Amino acid sequence: xSDTVNETPAQVDLSRPTGKRQMVDNLIRGLxxxxxxxxxxxxxxxxxxxxxKGAPLLFTAEPDYTRICAVEAKAxxxxxxxxxxxxxxxxxxxxxxxxxxxxxxxxxxxxxNEFVAYRPVTPLTKDPNAAASGGGIxxxxxxxxxxxxxxxxxxxxxxxxxxxxxxxxxxTKDQSATxxxxxxGGALHSIIGTLELGLITSLIAVPLGILGAIYLVEYARGKGxxxxxSFMVDILTGVPSIxxxxxxxxxxxTILGGTRSTMASALALVLLxxxxxxxxxxxxxxxxxxxxREASYALGVPKWKTIMNxxxxxxxxxxxxxxxxxxxxxxGETAPLIILLNYGPRLEWNPTSNNMGSLPTQIMGATEVAxxxxxxxxxxxxxxTLILIVMGLNLIARTVGRSKKSR
Amino acid sequence: MAKRIEAKDLNIFYGNYxxxxxxNLTVExxxxxxxxxxxxxxxxxxxxxxxxxxEVIPGAYCTGEVNLDGVNxxxxxxxxxxxxxxxxxxxxxxxxxxxxxxxxxxxxxxRLNGVSNKKTLDEAVERSxxxxxxxxxxxxxxxxxxxxxxxxxxxxxCIARAIAVAPDVLLMDEPCSALDPISTLAIEDLIQELKxxxxxxxxxxNMQQAARVSDQTAFFNLAAQGQxxxxxxxxxxxxxxxxxxxxxxxxxxxxxxx
Numbered sequence: 001x002s003d004t005v006n007e008t009p010a011q012v013d014l015s016r017p018t019g020k021r022q023m024v025d026n027l028i029r030g031l032x033x034x035x036x037x038x039x040x041x042x043x044x045x046x047x048x049x050x051x052x053k054g055a056p057l058l059f060t061a062e063p064d065y066t067r068i069c070a071v072e073a074k075a076x077x078x079x080x081x082x083x084x085x086x087x088x089x090x091x092x093x094x095x096x097x098x099x100x101x102x103x104x105x106x107x108x109x110x111x112x113n114e115f116v117a118y119r120p121v122t123p124l125t126k127d128p129n130a131a132a133s134g135g136g137i138x139x140x141x142x143x144x145x146x147x148x149x150x151x152x153x154x155x156x157x158x159x160x161x162x163x164x165x166x167x168x169x170x171x172t173k174d175q176s177a178t179x180x181x182x183x184x185g186g187a188l189h190s191i192i193g194t195l196e197l198g199l200i201t202s203l204i205a206v207p208l209g210i211l212g213a214i215y216l217v218e219y220a221r222g223k224g225x226x227x228x229x230s231f232m233v234d235i236l237t238g239v240p241s242i243x244x245x246x247x248x249x250x251x252x253x254t255i256l257g258g259t260r261s262t263m264a265s266a267l268a269l270v271l272l273x274x275x276x277x278x279x280x281x282x283x284x285x286x287x288x289x290x291x292x293r294e295a296s297y298a299l300g301v302p303k304w305k306t307i308m309n310x311x312x313x314x315x316x317x318x319x320x321x322x323x324x325x326x327x328x329x330x331x332g333e334t335a336p337l338i339i340l341l342n343y344g345p346r347l348e349w350n351p352t353s354n355n356m357g358s359l360p361t362q363i364m365g366a367t368e369v370a371x372x373x374x375x376x377x378x379x380x381x382x383x384x385t386l387i388l389i390v391m392g393l394n395l396i397a398r399t400v401g402r403s404k405k406s407r
Numbered sequence: 408m409a410k411r412i413e414a415k416d417l418n419i420f421y422g423n424y425x426x427x428x429x430x431n432l433t434v435e436x437x438x439x440x441x442x443x444x445x446x447x448x449x450x451x452x453x454x455x456x457x458x459x460x461x462e463v464i465p466g467a468y469c470t471g472e473v474n475l476d477g478v479n480x481x482x483x484x485x486x487x488x489x490x491x492x493x494x495x496x497x498x499x500x501x502x503x504x505x506x507x508x509x510x511x512x513x514x515x516x517x518r519l520n521g522v523s524n525k526k527t528l529d530e531a532v533e534r535s536x537x538x539x540x541x542x543x544x545x546x547x548x549x550x551x552x553x554x555x556x557x558x559x560x561x562x563x564x565c566i567a568r569a570i571a572v573a574p575d576v577l578l579m580d581e582p583c584s585a586l587d588p589i590s591t592l593a594i595e596d597l598i599q600e601l602k603x604x605x606x607x608x609x610x611x612x613n614m615q616q617a618a619r620v621s622d623q624t625a626f627f628n629l630a631a632q633g634q635x636x637x638x639x640x641x642x643x644x645x646x647x648x649x650x651x652x653x654x655x656x657x658x659x660x661x662x663x664x665x
Contacts, residue, residue: 298460299572
């Protein structure tokens with residue numbers, strides 16, 4: 001039988017790609033996977049680090065090490081770094097007795113019965129390497145060798161624990177009584193400072209932004225002027241914060257003779273918030289259909305009343321979203337705070353003063369000491385607080401922006 | 408309350424463009440007048456000049472007079488906003504205010520003109536919604552948003568809103584073209600009832616509607632290709648549809664063009 005008569009047709013090839021084609025597929029897929037991981041992993045890493053290091057500060061307090069003392073049998077000949085002299089009565093009786101016994105029993109200072117007590121400024125903690133510190137208690141963050149020189153006569157004690165207790169101190173106390181090397185206090189001054197700054201900035205930027213947008217959309221629409229202004233405002237949304245701070249420094253402080261203060265920082269933040277609010281309000285107003293304006297005019301309602309009672313309420317949701325997002329942006333801007341405000345550890349309500357705490361500057365201050373000092377750890381707490389505020393504002397913006405039935 | 412409105416030597420311009428020329432017409436009180444004509448001939452434009460709504464378009468102006476019971480709406484010192492309180496308008500697409508409830512929509516015109524007495528407003532709401540044949544359907548949900556109604560109901564809400572301010576003349580710009588046939592019939596019945604209290608002028612593309620609803624009909628057309636629109640003929644509806652005087656009118660009515 002001839003095959004040319006009964007030829008089978010060519011088979012349709014439905015099999016998966018193999019060989020070189022498959023290798024290329026896998027390579028591309030792998031590259032995409034790696035790139036995504038490189039982008040996403042750091043985000044989670046940052047968030048995880050901030051939450052892990054900051055959360056304990058927000059909701060708990062370090063155990064109280066203050067009663068652990070070093071007691072010496074004679075007046076010191078040198079001041080120990082990180083120690084402050086306290087009355088012996090401030091120390092735990094067991095520690096004092098213990099120390100006295102050690103010294104007296106060792107016969108080191110026969111006849112001396114004056115004891116001087118020192119308490120470390122920096123908290124003590126259990127030392128993983130007890131032998132080096134000679135007792136199991138160390139100054140947090142210091143090298144073991146340095147411990148030996150400065151930690152004199154402190155008995156080993158289980159009082160140096162690591163269990164934290166629940167505490168709302170973070171939210172209710174400021175840092176006026178606490179050194180960077182000490183535990184204690186909270187971040188109330190920074191939280192109030194940041195919120196007050198945000199409030200003053202919004203009080204100025206929001207009316208200006210909304211009124212500017214109303215002018216551009218309702219009174220100057222279509223004219224070349226409004227297109228130019230919109231374009232310029234778009235550029236202004238990208239101004240670096242330090243440039244805005246420099247401008248305010250030059251104008252408000254050097255030329256007009258004002259002082260560095262919260263008000264000055266607020267003015268710089270207004271320059272950063274205003275373009276965002278204006279542009280988003282402008283877009284929302286443009287979305288209101290003209291038929292609504294016409295319906296209002298046809299009822300004999302003047303233009304400004306139409307804007308106030310028909311156009312703005314219709315665009316209300318979107319405008320609010322723009323405002324909240326603008327606030328979230330400026331809450332974390334640090335350059336204006338560095339240039340125009342001093343960080344003050346005390347709770348301060350007066351916006352014209354030059355010593356006010358704020359979360360970004362507290363974070364900055366935390367980098368001025370070694371990483372294990374409590375001051376540095378409080379920086380992480382401040383970072384987490386700031387992230388919570390900004391995330392909270394974003395959540396509010398989303399909730400407001402989601403479509404809901406109008407009342 | 409219903410007044411006579413007339414146009415004398417009305418010419419309408421958009422910037423340099425002459426849109427409508429030499430309109431002279433009179434609308435009697437307590438009647439329904441229909442403006443008919445092909446697309447783009449100026450019917451809606453003329454309608455909008457009757458309450459100075461064309462002025463919201465930048466560059467639009469007109470010459471001539473529009474007299475409301477003898478008072479020239481374009482006279483010196485006349486406030487366009489006040490004109491619109493006396494000559495109301497209902498638009499093609501229903502446009503209730505989305506940020507307001509049904510109650511607030513109906514009294515919007517009154518409230519924004521300073522009326523705040525709750526009793527007055529309540530009475531106005533019931534009166535207007537009754538007048539718009541919408542009261543029975545919404546009386547239990549006056550607090551609900553105005554945009555939650557069907558298309559026909561929304562248009563009746565807009566009519567209620569327009570008549571709540573008690574205008575002398577009610578202008579309607581193709582009020583049924585965005586609605587289904589049942590709602591259209593409801594609105595046409597409503598117009599017959601409204602004519603007892605108001606002077607109604609309605610622009611419509613639908614000639615059967617004009618024949619059903621109106622007492623007088625005005626036919627507009629372009630004078631020629633590229634020329635401004637003009638009023639060709641106006642007269643009693645029965646005469647216009649059975650025995651018009653101008654040939655152009657007859658051609659349009661019988662469907663030879665338009």
